Amino acid sequence: MPSPMSTAATRLTDAVRSFTIAQRTIAIIGVAVLVLGGIALTSWLSKPSYTPLFSGLSGEDASTIVDQLQTDGVPYELTNGGGTILVPESNVYDQRIKAASAGLPSSSTAGYSLLDDMGVTSSEFQQSTTYKRALEGELAATVSAIDGVKTATVRLAIPEDTVFVSEQGTPTASVFVETTPGTTLSSSQVQAITHLTSASIDKMDPNDVAVIDAAGTVLSAVGVGATGGTDQQASDYEKRVGASLQAMLDRVVGVGNATVAVAADMARESGERVEETFTTPENAPALNESITTEAYEGAGGANAGVLGPDNIAVPEGGGNGEGTFNSETSTRNNAVNKITESTTVPAGGINRQTISVAVNQAATANLDVAALTDLVSSAAGIDAARGDVVTVEELRFNDADAAAAEDALAEAEAAQAEQERAELIRTLSIVAAILFAAIVVLIVYARRSRRQRREPLDLGELQGVYPAIPAPSTPAIDPAVALISPVEPAPNTTSIDVGAVQNALQEAAADTELQRMRSDIDQLAAQDPARTAEFLRSMMDDRQSV
Numbered sequence: 001m002p003s004p005m006s007t008a009a010t011r012l013t014d015a016v017r018s019f020t021i022a023q024r025t026i027a028i029i030g031v032a033v034l035v036l037g038g039i040a041l042t043s044w045l046s047k048p049s050y051t052p053l054f055s056g057l058s059g060e061d062a063s064t065i066v067d068q069l070q071t072d073g074v075p076y077e078l079t080n081g082g083g084t085i086l087v088p089e090s091n092v093y094d095q096r097i098k099a100a101s102a103g104l105p106s107s108s109t110a111g112y113s114l115l116d117d118m119g120v121t122s123s124e125f126q127q128s129t130t131y132k133r134a135l136e137g138e139l140a141a142t143v144s145a146i147d148g149v150k151t152a153t154v155r156l157a158i159p160e161d162t163v164f165v166s167e168q169g170t171p172t173a174s175v176f177v178e179t180t181p182g183t184t185l186s187s188s189q190v191q192a193i194t195h196l197t198s199a200s201i202d203k204m205d206p207n208d209v210a211v212i213d214a215a216g217t218v219l220s221a222v223g224v225g226a227t228g229g230t231d232q233q234a235s236d237y238e239k240r241v242g243a244s245l246q247a248m249l250d251r252v253v254g255v256g257n258a259t260v261a262v263a264a265d266m267a268r269e270s271g272e273r274v275e276e277t278f279t280t281p282e283n284a285p286a287l288n289e290s291i292t293t294e295a296y297e298g299a300g301g302a303n304a305g306v307l308g309p310d311n312i313a314v315p316e317g318g319g320n321g322e323g324t325f326n327s328e329t330s331t332r333n334n335a336v337n338k339i340t341e342s343t344t345v346p347a348g349g350i351n352r353q354t355i356s357v358a359v360n361q362a363a364t365a366n367l368d369v370a371a372l373t374d375l376v377s378s379a380a381g382i383d384a385a386r387g388d389v390v391t392v393e394e395l396r397f398n399d400a401d402a403a404a405a406e407d408a409l410a411e412a413e414a415a416q417a418e419q420e421r422a423e424l425i426r427t428l429s430i431v432a433a434i435l436f437a438a439i440v441v442l443i444v445y446a447r448r449s450r451r452q453r454r455e456p457l458d459l460g461e462l463q464g465v466y467p468a469i470p471a472p473s474t475p476a477i478d479p480a481v482a483l484i485s486p487v488e489p490a491p492n493t494t495s496i497d498v499g500a501v502q503n504a505l506q507e508a509a510a511d512t513e514l515q516r517m518r519s520d521i522d523q524l525a526a527q528d529p530a531r532t533a534e535f536l537r538s539m540m541d542d543r544q545s546v
Contacts, residue, residue: 021446050077050086053095054105057083061105068098080180083150132156139200143175143193148183152176156201171204172222173197178214190219223270233348234266241355241380248379249357252372257363257397261356262380267349277339289332296325354389355380360397369394 019027053076054065062082069076069087074095077086087095099105118130136154143152153176159169175193179185185193194209211220242262249258357376359367373392382388525532 021442025442048075048088048090051089051092053085053087053092054099055080055084057085057105064102064104065095065099068102068104069095072098081150128160132158135200139173139175139197142196143177146189146192148179148185148189149177150180151178154197158201170208171201172208172210173201173204174210174212176212176214177219185213185219194220230266230268230348234264237264237266237350238262241353245355245357245376245379248375249359252375253359253363253367257360259358262353263355264353265351267345267351269345271345273341273343273345275339275341275343277341279337279339281335281337284335287333287335290330292327292329292331294325294327350386352387353380353382355382355391357390357392358395358397359392361394362396364394 016024016027054061057065059082062078062085065085066076066078069085072095074087074091078084079086118127122130136156139154139156140152143149143154155174155176156171157173158171161168175197177185177193190211191206193211194206197209198204198206208222209220210218210222212218241264242260245260245262246258249260252258355376357372359369359372369392373390376382376392377390380388380390382390521532521536524535
């Protein structure tokens with residue numbers, strides 16, 4: 001290994017060895033997280049991008065297409081309850097061509113493709129029926145594309161054109177929808193279905209489309225549209241008016257001090273009314289005018305005289321008198337304004353409504369009841385000519401139920417708080433147990449690693465550095481005792497060898513220093529045996545003669 005790389009590796013090894021147990025644990029966890037993240041990133045990047053092959057499939061078509069994919073060895077995924085098949089983007093077009101050659105999916109061939117199989121010998125009934133089936137299939141496929149609709153079926157009732165009836169019937173349609181699990185169609189989506197169906201058929205009104213879901217609920221009825229029947233309209237009207245009045249009263253008399261009840265009488269009949277009105281315009285010229293004048297004048301004769309008995313003309317004055325005749329006839333055609341109004345009266349109109357308001361007597365100390373009645377009448381749109389009635393009464397409310405409700409609410413809040421506290425304590429206990437277990441594991445690991453690092457160190461090589469101390473021929477003398485009190489002469493001796501005493505003191509001091517150095521070396525060897533051996537080896541190499 002090159003010297004720079006060896007030096008870097010040595011430094012890295014020394015840095016890792018200098019880590020504590022906690023630092024090593026964190027480093028190991030970090031390395032593991034990086035490795036797992038790299039593996040997950042590599043797996044995600046290597047995963048192919050999936051694209052829908054077909055959606056809204058029936059069970060039979062999905063099974064056949066899956067068999068085809070398994071035969072070709074193409075990976076796939078199923079979503080939306082098996083109705084959508086996802087394949088890698090590179091295989092989409094090939095698999096679509098293969099499925100189309102096999103006539104799959106078969107459920108998508110119920111639209112205008114039905115007209116492709118018709119021959120020139122088809123009867124008029126077959127043509128009209130097939131055309132209606134094609135319209136139904138196309139409408140069903142379009143409705144199924146709405147978000148939340150799993151499948152849809154459309155049935156059309158189109159009356160035949162004939163000259164033998166004075167009034168032509170209007171076409172109607174019924175739509176059956178099956179929604180995805182957990183999905184409910186909104187009113188705007190139901191209206192979208194009705195308008196989409198009615199706009200596809202000539203002379204069809206959106207109110208003539210019935211929409212029913214898989215649960216049997218009527219979402220839109222023929223004649224009333226998506227608003228529901230008369231009872232549903234009355235209920236919606238009462239809820240809407242009652243909610244607005246209750247919100248207003250809560251601001252005026254306080255929350256809980258007023259209650260509102262609304263009863264509406266809705267018209268159940270629907271019809272059409274046609275009215276014609278004629279008026280004469282002022283200062284308008286006549287459309288046409290003619291005047292005829294006749295005048296006769298002359299002597300009496302056969303044309304003059306008077307009528308006698310039996311309507312026989314009798315000459316007046318012997319037939320010698322003169323007579324005149326004048327006649328004038330005037331004919332004028334004046335302009336006349338004509339107004340024709342055609343009104344469709346739908347079911348659900350309000351015939352009469354009554355509103356009852358009860359106000360807590362304890363909250364009406366400084367309240368004008370008449371002003372409150374006028375306020376409620378204006379807010380609800382009361383029409384006296386229609387027979388609407390508003391009643392506002394001051395009554396004493398029963399507070400027992402309110403107190404019980406407050407107590408129950410307080411108990412519920414206390415129980416919820418206690419449950420949250422118990423959940424918090426349980427969570428903290430689990431966390432504390434996990435931390436305690438982790439600390440115990442770290443302590444055991446630290447002790448085991450410290451025990452494994454204690455290696456025996458051979459100090460026999462130190463004899464060359466520190467020479468062995470020869471055993472004294474005379475009894476050892478304690479240096480402290482020798483310094484404090486004079487040494488008693490040995491038996492059978494008459495003199496003290498000062499040089500021997502000095503040598504003994506020096507040897508004792510050297511022995512003490514040697515013991516201290518050996519203790520330091522032993523402690524250093526227990527902490528880091530390899531580093532101690534390397535240090536001692538370098539010292540021995542320095543002391544050797546060149």
